[in-house]
Amino acid sequence: MRAVSNMRVLLRFFFSGFLLAVSVAAVSPSLNDDVLGLIVFKADIQDPKGKLSSWNEDDDNACGGGWVGVRCNPRSNRVIELNLDGFSLSGKIGRGLLRLQFLRKLSLAKNNLTGGISANIAHIENLRVIDLSDNNLSGEVPDDFFRQCGSLRAVSLARNRFSGKVPSSLGSCSAVASIDMSSNQFSGSVPAGVWSLSGLRSLDLSGNLLEGEIPKGVDALKNLRSISLANNQISGKIPEGFGSCLLLRSVDFGENSLSGTLPGDLKNLKLCSYLGLRGNALSGEVPEWIGEMIGLETLDVSRNRFSGQVPNSVGTLQLLKMLNLSGNSFTNNLPESMANCTSLLALDVSHNSMSGALPSWIFKSDLENVLVSENKARGGLKTSLFSLAEVAVQSLKVLDFSDNTFSGEIPSAIGDLSSLQFLNLSQNSLRGPIPAAIGELKMLSSLDLSENHLNGSIPWEIAGAMSLKELRLENNFLVGKIPTSIENCSSLSTLILAQNRLSGLIPAAVAKLTNLQTVDFSFNNLTGTLPKQLANLPNLVSFNLSHNNLQGELPAGGFFNTISPYSVSGNPSLCGSAVNRSCPAVMPKPIVLNPNTSTDSGSGTLPPTMGHKRIILSISALIAIGAAAVIIVGVIGITVLNLRVRATESRSPATLTFSAGDEFSHSPTTDANSGKLVMFSGEPDFSSGAHALLNKDCELGRGGFGAVYQTVLKDGRSVAIKKLTVSSLVKSQEDFEREVKKLGKVRHQNLVELEGYYWTPSLQLLISEYVSxxxxxxxxxxxxxxxxxxxxxxxxxxxxxxxxxxxxxxxxxxxxxxxxxxxxxxxxxxxxxxxxxxxxxxxxxxxxxxxxxxxxxxxxxxxxxxxxxxxxxxxxxxxxxxxxxxxxxxxxxxxxxxxxxxxxxxxxxxxxxxxxxxxxxxxxxxxxxxxxxxxxxxxxxxxxxxxxxxxxxxxxxxxxxxxxxxxxxxxxxxxxx
CATH class of the missing domain: 1.10.510.10 (Transferase(Phosphotransferase) domain 1)
Incomplete structure (x- = not known):
């Protein structure tokens, strides 16, 4: 017997068909067909964890109980199930499984199998379950793969890399109850026969490239419990008929190109708990009958084209846990009836056109996530945050009121929201100080109060929010120093304090925040030198110090060796390679001895033995003084030369024609000592002259064709000025103006608009819109x-x-x-x-x-x-x-x-x-x-x-x-x- 087995091992890869025939003739087929089929299957795959080590080719059958993943019929001793889920297998699925003539279930999910599949993978006509999900299988599935699938109850090819069309033969599997083809690259339309599978309970075709429309006649799916067509390219309207599938509990049509209004028969789906329609082009109003879908727990109609008011009937959805209405054109306010939605945990009405005060029920519910950002149209959601002062809810985790017109002060009661993890009040009209109670939010990981009118100092107590990972306070009117207590927020990775009025030193405590990745202290009044310890921050990717009054040498090492010049600009007293300004050398003071002094307090002369040494020291002192004098003269000379060069450069913008008040002349001129200013629309109305126009502090950046500066028109509108640095290559004035005017005529919403130009033979400026x-x-x-x-x-x-x-x-x-x-x-x-x-x-x-x-x-x-x-x-x-x-x-x-x-x-x-x-x-x-x-x-x-x-x-x-x-x-x- 062992000799026969050894011969099997040697020859099975080349003559497997012949061997199988011999084995069938030699021994009982009820014993060996399954053994040989599984051994040949095993030979085609890799088993890095040895999961299949119990599969022994010397066994007379595979049903002795020792073969892992194999289940047999105890009466016939034939393999009926093969379940190898999560065995870390790789390789391709060979034809060995064809020997398993009585196989009912084939499950190879959650492995790393590759290659394609053919119609001969197994006896499909006998299979009830086939699960090949979560592998790396690819290629097209043969159109006749399911040609004999009368016994099939469940099929899953999900989360592979299959392409091509969904096999049309799938529509012939009349007994199938579950189909999952999700997360592949299937294209084309859904086979027509699928919509007629009356026994189907679950259909998941999400995450593919399917297109076409959902046909009429879907009411044949009477037993359907769940359907997902999300993340495809399906278009057209949602047809009537799904309302006849009364057992439906989950409907997900999100991320497609569906249009039109909601079909009225959806109101019949009383058992439906999930309705996902996000990311389509659905329009009209959300109908009042939505309240009849009383089983809804999740309603997501975000990113569509719905308009009108949120229907009052939403208040009848007492099981509703998540409501997402964001990214539409809803108007007015949320209905007071929603106070009855006592199960609601997450509410998102961001990116709409809602207005009025926030309903009081928001702060008296068990909500965990509240997002109402960007509702500025028609006055927006404008109210004070005084409502928070009476807040009773302790469950809030996410609160996003950003980009509205909220006013007033931030109440101290904010500290009572003990579960808060994310707070965004940015881009509003809030005023007053930041309350010290912020420090009581121990679980807060993100705080964004940027772009408001907050004043006062950053509270010392902010260190109490020890879980903070992101702190954004930019674009306010904050004063005072950066509190040293910030070092207690050891998880901080983002610290943005730009565009305030902060003063004092950058505390060395910042250098203790080892998780910092992004720091922005720009446009403040910070002074002093930078802590050298900042160079030890290991994770820094950005540190903006520009436009302050910092001085001294930049820290050496780490991130600061490659810091962008932009990030340190606007600090005239900073030095180092990044600002292209060398730091003054620290020279020891020369030793000058008084020859009239003596070590003997009672004598006015040095001892005779010290006379020679005294002469040597005096000469050394003189040499040191002389060298120092030469260095000083050299420095003064170089400085004078630099000043002359800068004076010459500063005279270039002066060739601009200015009238009284140092403004651009409104009359173009061709005088050799003046320039020609042309604006393509409107008068050349600048509020600042040439010096401010090309002031280095107003520099936005530099490119291959020149430096860009920002200036402001009298009407308050900002423009960008590009000073071309290719003067030696620029065409004649005539050609230059002709080309610039051509560029000025180019208009597109995604192009920076060229608004004008300035010309002299030695200086050319391009005037463009300022993009903020x-x-x-x-x-x-x-x-x-x-x-x-x-x-x-x-x-x-x-x-x-x-x-x-x-x-x-x-x-x-x-x-x-x-x-x-x-x-x-x-x-x-x-x-x-x-x-x-x-x-x-x-x-x-x-x-x-x-x-x-x-x-x-x-x-x-x-x-x-x-x-x-x-x-x-x-x-x-x-x-x-x-x-x-x-x-x-x-x-x-x-x-x-x-x-x-x-x-x-x-x-x-x-x-x-x-x-x-x-x-x-x-x-x-x-x-x-x-x-x-x-x-x-x-x-x-x-x-x-x-x-x-x-x-x-x-x-x-x-x-x-x-x-x-x-x-x-x-x-x-x-x-x-």
Whole structure:
């Protein structure tokens, strides 16, 4: 017997069919078919944990009780179940299972199996359960895979990488009760036969690329308990018929392209506890009959186009736990009837047009999460926060009142919300001091009081909130010092105190906050030197000290070795390499001896033996003094030269024509000593002169074509001024003006508007709209840890940038300089592309000159720039856009310099994609907060745009169309996580 077994081992990989036939003839088929089938199956897979070690090929049958994962019929001794869930198996599913002729259940879930599946995987006609979920299986499922599925009760292929269409044969499985094909890449429409499976209880096709419409006639699904079509591309209206499926308990149609109004028969679903319609284009009013769905526990209609008032009937939903109405156009206020929703735990009405005072029932319920941000239309939700003073609820964990018109002071009763973990009152009209009671919130991890009118000092007691990870107090009127007690908030990773009136020193206590990643103290009145211990902060990624009165040397080591010059600008007395200002050397004072002194108090002369030494010391002193004098004279000389150079430079802006009051002249002039100012619309109405216009303290940044400054018009509107530093390359005045006027005519909502220019032969200025939100680079790489761009915000940036470039290309303008520092975000998060077409101002498009001017765009430049014979076209912009897409999705710079390596983003993403680990490329700050069905196609689109061959790159118009297909237009607003 052992000899036969050994021969089986040697030959089974080559002659398995022959061996099986021999074994059937040699021994009883009821014993050995199952053994051989399982052994051949085992040979095709890897078992790193030895889970299948009990499978012994020498056993006469597999039903002796020792074979792990195998269950047999005790009467026939045949294998009827194979359950290997979570065994960490890898490899491919071979044909060995075909020998298991009586198999009823096949479950290989939660492994790492790869490859595809065929119709010959097993005897489908006998299977009642097949579960291959949570593997890495891929390819198309054969259309006839379920051709003989009369016995099938449950099938799950969920969370794999299957593609192609859902097999049409699935519609013939008349006895099936559960279908789960979720989280794959299935495309096309849902097979028509599926909608006629009267025995179906659960249908989950979510997380695919399915399209088409839901047909009429779904009322055949009489036994349906749960249906999810979420995260697909299904369009059309929700048909009547689901109301006939009276057993339905969960309906999820979220994240599709559904439109129209809600079908009235949904009111019949009394047992339904979950209704998810988020992220579609549904419109009209939420009907009053919604209150008849009395079993509802979750109602999510967020990010649609619903309007009107929230129906009073919502108050009848006494089981309701979560209500999300955000991202619509609801008006007026929440109905008082909702006081009857006594089970409500989470309420989100953000991003609507609601107005009036917050209902009192909000503060007298058991709510845990309350989000009412961004309801400014028609006056918004405007009231004082005095209601909080009477708050009785202790359950609140999340409170977001941001971006409304709340006024008054923050009451001390806020300290009674002992369970609070997240508090956002930013962008309101709150005034008064920050109450010391904030320190009583022991569980608070995020506090955002930014952009209000708060005054007074930061309370010492804030240290009591020891769980704080994020503290944002920027854009207020806070005074006084940064409290040293802040060191007790040891979990802080984000500390933003910018744009206040804080004074005094930066306390050394800040250096004890070892978890700090993002710090912003800019635009205050801080003084003194920086604590050297700051260099020891191990996790710093951003530390903005700009525009204070700090002095002395920057800390040496760690993050401060590579700190951005922007982050330390506006501190005239700071020195170090980052500010391009050397620190004065600390010279020891020269030793000067008085020759008339003596060591003997009773004598006026030195001892005779010391006379020679005294002469030597005096000469040394004289030499030291002489050297010091030479150094001082040299320093004075260099200083004078610098002053002369600066005086010469400062006279350049003076060539601007100014009238009385040091303002721009309203009359263009061609005088050789004056300049010509042209505004494309309106009068050139500036409130500041040339000195303020190009004041270094007003500098916003520098690029390859020049420095950018901010100034203010008399009407209070800010504009950006770019001082071109390519004067030697700029065309004649006539050509310059002709090209600038062409650029000034380009208008698009995603382009920075060029408003005018100034010309002299030695100085050229471009006047553009001021975009307040800062650059995309800042948000991606210098943003605070808790305030990073969400996936929806990133997608909008990518789509808006694509539309801007498409518009430029349609206007026959090539950008030439696509990079994240040239994409700005306005106050609403909308992208605006700047610095477009500046290369047109040069006398000729010399790619090498151009490359040197935009060398900061390293990583964005198309390979064509390296070849003189290849024409530079719009395809160069598309390459840069592709790199930008990868930068936005991954959060990584186009080129990363490591200790021992240089990582090029395109190559890294392409390599990871080829290895099947593409989701690892997504910005780690987005983990669990992004839809893979959007992020992965977007990343692949970025790689296509960065093709080495220009002709393989799509046009920007095609890029826009692809992006709009990836996400439907109704998903512009962000879902709160």
């Amino acid at each position: 939100g800062g650059s995309l680079y800042k948000h991606l790489h210098e943003g605070s840890g808790g305030n990073f761009l969400s996936w929806n915000e990133r997608f909008n940036v990518i789509l808006g940038t694509a539309k801007a470039l498409a518009h430029l290309h349609n206007s026959n303008i090539i950008h030439y300089n696509i990079k994240s520092t040239n994409v700005l975000l306005d106050s609403y998060g909308e992208p605006k592309v700047g610095d477009f077409g500046l290369a047109r101002l040069l006398p000729m498009l010399d790619r090498y000159v151009l490359s040197s001017k935009i060398q900061s765009a390293l990583g964005y430049m198309a390979p064509e720039f390296a070849c003189k014979t290849v024409k530079i076209t719009e395809k160069c912009d598309i390459y840069g856009f592709g790199v930008l897409v990868l930068e936005v999705v991954t959060g990584k710079r186009p080129v990363e310099y490591m200790e021992d390596d240089v990582v090029v983003l395109c190559d890294m993403v392409r390599g990871t994609l080829e290895e099947g680990r593409v989701e690892e490329c997504i910005d780690e700050r987005l983990q669990g907060k992004f839809p893979a069905e959007e992020a992965i196609p977007v990343m692949k689109l970025g790689l296509i745009c960065t093709s080495q061959v220009p002709s393989n790159r799509p046009d920007m118009g095609e890029v826009v169309s692809i992006l709009e297909l990836i996400r439907c237009p109704s998903e512009e607003q962000e879902e709160l996580v």
